[in-house]
Amino acid sequence: MAEEAPKYESERRGSLTGVAEGLAGEEDAAVLAKMGYKQELRRNFTMIEVFGIAFSIMGLLPSIASTLAYSLPAGPAGLGWFVASGFIFVVGLAMADLGSAMPTSGGLYYWTHYFASPSTRNPLSFLVGYSNTLGLVGGLCSIDYGAALMFISLIVISRDGEWEPSNGIVYVVFMCIVLTHGILASTLAKIMGKLQTVFVVANFILIFASIIALPIGRSGERNDAKFIFGTTGNLTTWPVGFAWFLSWLSPIWTIGGFDSCVHMSEEAANATKAVPYGILMSIGSCWIFGWIITIVLAACINPDIESVLGTAYGTPIAQIYFDAVGKSGALGLMSLVFIVQYFMGLSILVAVSRQSWAFSRDGALPFSSYFKKVSVRLGFIPARAVWGCVVVALVLGLLCLIAPAAANALFSLAVAANNVAWGTPILCRLVWGQKKFKPGPVYTGRFSEPIGWLAIVFLVFGILLAMIPSGGPNPTPETMNYTVVINCAVWGGSLAYYYIDARKWFTGPKITLSGEEDLTEEQRVAIREEGLHVEGLGTSAGETSSAEGTGEIGIDKKI
Template sequence: MTADAMEEGDIRRSVSVVSKAQADGLASAEDAEVLARLGYKQELRRNFTMIEVFGIAFSIMGLLPSIASTLTYSLPAGPVGLVWGWFVASLFIFFVGLAMADLGSAMPTSGGLYWWTHYFASPNTRNALSFLVGYSNTLGLVGGLCSIDYGFSLMLLSVVVIARDGEWEPSRGVIYAVFLGCVLCHGVLASTLSKVMGKLQTVFVAANFVLIAATVIALPIGRADQRNDAAFIFGKTANLTTWPTGWTFMLSWLSPIWTIGAFDSCVHISEEAANATKAVPYGILMSIGSCWIFGWIICIVIAACMSPDLSATLGSAYGQPMAQIYYDALGKRGAIAFMVLMFCVQFLMGLSIVVAASRQTWAFSRDGALPFSSFFRPISKTFGYIPLRAVWGCVGLGAVLGLLSLIDSAAASALFSLGVAGNNVAWGTPIFCRLWWGEHKFKPGPFYTGKFSQPIGWIAIAFMIFGTLLAMFPVEGPNPDVSSMNYTVVISVALWGGSLAYYYIDARKWFTGPKMTLDSDELSKDQQDAIIAEGLTIDGVKPPSSNSGRDEESAPAMVGKSAD
């Protein structure tokens, strides 16, 4: 064969993987090429614009409903815990977002967190750590779904309690029934609205801001003659726990830590995002930044308009401190109206997190790591190129985990902290692996924090370690009983220990990390060399000679046979 013929063949193959994605209407040539460098062919349709990637993270955060759901963490420290706890913790969360944005811009793929872990970790640790991160992230997202939908059920039922003047209290069975109905509705909507899901994120963001604006305007008007002064808002401390006052302030950080905890959804949606290398970091930082600023404003307004009797607010007969705050300012009808708006926005939060969780689940099953991966792996073209089975897998698991709410409030509150602890491990591990083992392999994308990247990463890791430990402390004090115990440590250790036990007992025999979904005959010689240089191995293609400049340490075995 002549050199010209060989070159022509290479050109034809080099565009095949990209042209197929274009022909199917799934992605642009640039996005398909970026994904191909990570070893994956385009299978999902890129329906999400840059603003819509921001939208899915911001809508999952559901700023005002999330603040309302977590007032039990912040109010025991008084207005100082509510206002300054939010501001300081959000600053550190922004550092975490910057570190993740660096990675998301460089390597945008739906399974990004465990993919990055495997790529940057050492040869002896990459498979185990990648396996741990994948499970921690998957179950952390499903735990987030449970906590959001559990919060929805409490908000919806609080409307009934207010309407009955506090003379009715829902049983745990009723709470779970509402929760289960909510989870199933999310499954149906996530399955049938896939073609417009990106557009809906803009609607969800608008709904969040409408609720925020209405609350920020209505509460000060309703409490015009009873507003608290600046000294109370910014300087009044309290301690409604048996912890030292300083530690009670630290526990107030759990409110922003739990609220601003869905920015990794931008990573999981990256294979459905147009111009992903820019959309992913934009979505991460804009969602965190928006929650930081607007959340601080909301906290200031709440501190200004709430009753100075914090114990009465926390022990409200309506089951929700925020319901009591609305009631005190706006009366019965106003409280009902705002709580209806609140649980509607909370419902939208749950729908968005089902989408994000299903993409992580699908990506992990694509790489063969989940039980029944071959079942969850297929993409449904009928429903709009979405992982339909993964959607219902998340819904089913969420329904099972939600059974914890039938035990008592302590077990139910563990659902909140499961998302915090599980996701902190999933977010922190790839950042640590990059800084400790793989900095020399990191190739920045369009977004990069430059010389500040490493110090930002270490600050982020330190904060996530602290946040994980914080999420495991009993909120009320150091001597908890059965009803006030924080069971997050039990659930988290079971999650991490179970994942590692599964890996070392069985999965180590077959899990070799992320798998390539591209066919070698779809790639040109240059593409093959570039992919191998990224650390991936291609069945049937010999790697470059030993003088290619990459040793075992810098070439992780991503697919096929191990490169070690």
């Protein structure tokens, strides 16, 4: 125990400024300091609230409703949901291992840089950072676009299907939703953690209202178990089996918000446990409750699936509600769906702003010096990053002015880009960094490596699914899946940017601990053990040097 005391003491003193300002407890600040970062955000999210932000982003029933166009063509989707969600849970286990070991807001690109080989760490880290950032913005766009469609469906239902909105009207509603999210994410920082509990409660109210109201409303017309579990359909020109695989896109997109737990790492108390448990609890909840929801929907849907997909009410879930509970009931339930989906958009904006802030803190995004600033007045949040994400979302959202196929590319951007961002650090750890990996309190033990490889296989498969035209081969311009175009632009553009310019200055995650942190020699040793090389510092504890007059110590991350 005596030998552990110096190291524990050095880590305990790792970020004294953050502790002194009341931003974090000593243990959390020390864990962050060991990765080279000072505490800048306030840790006001409990474990349940970290779970809450992921579960809120997933917005189970609204997400299932938004993706029925992917699952219904294959027939009742109950079993498809269960199998795909099980694979997603495997991905969550692999990410939970990393999130417990190294909880930081920029986790995905940080882990990539830490575990990758010397020749690949900078470009791969750069690629993952951009893929994750733009994938999350794509998720924000697709969620808010779905919310806009839900809101408009209320008007269509109230007018008995006799009004059809233009693409311009859809965009205006989308723009209003995104802007209000920016305002709320900037002004409600002090209660944002508590709001996640409210959002979770709202999700479960909607879930239980639906699974109770639908069977009652269709009491005399419910489908039997054979239809629910044993009937497959195929409204595509793909083979039946492949159409069933395409239905997996619904859970893949729905449960795609679990990495938000990672991005909230530096605002989570007891992050080494809160982050992994938040990941696993959110996926597990969606796995079980999502399966229940899909069973209820399959039991209560009109067996003429094609007519449901072609509904005049703008979205299949509106038709399902209308058939079960009539016009008034459909308006009430769709109002709840819209409200919950609105909460989803707010939560994912909070998550993507933290990823963008972390990436700016490491100097990788354009105008990083502007976006890395933290607003003390608004509650120690990256307010500039929030509004930067709002602007990018509004620009990407212009795709919905072109055609529905272009707007659907935002959905696929969130799937394919984030799958690359999740899979790359897991792959780097398995291929190059297994000996460097030091487990945290939550660890899958001897199963960690096979879990990681299974996660990689599933993520690659998910990327391929996201890029395939859902209607079948030989698509028209209207039915083409533009995911390959958008994602290749993201990935190719990121790598081109790196090799043309960023390779000259991007060296990976930067240490932000300042000279005021009073690093001890023991802590410097601990930092070096994490793969960090300290430049401009002597071996004695008292020698520090400022970096370009900023007050930060001159430390670059190298291995």
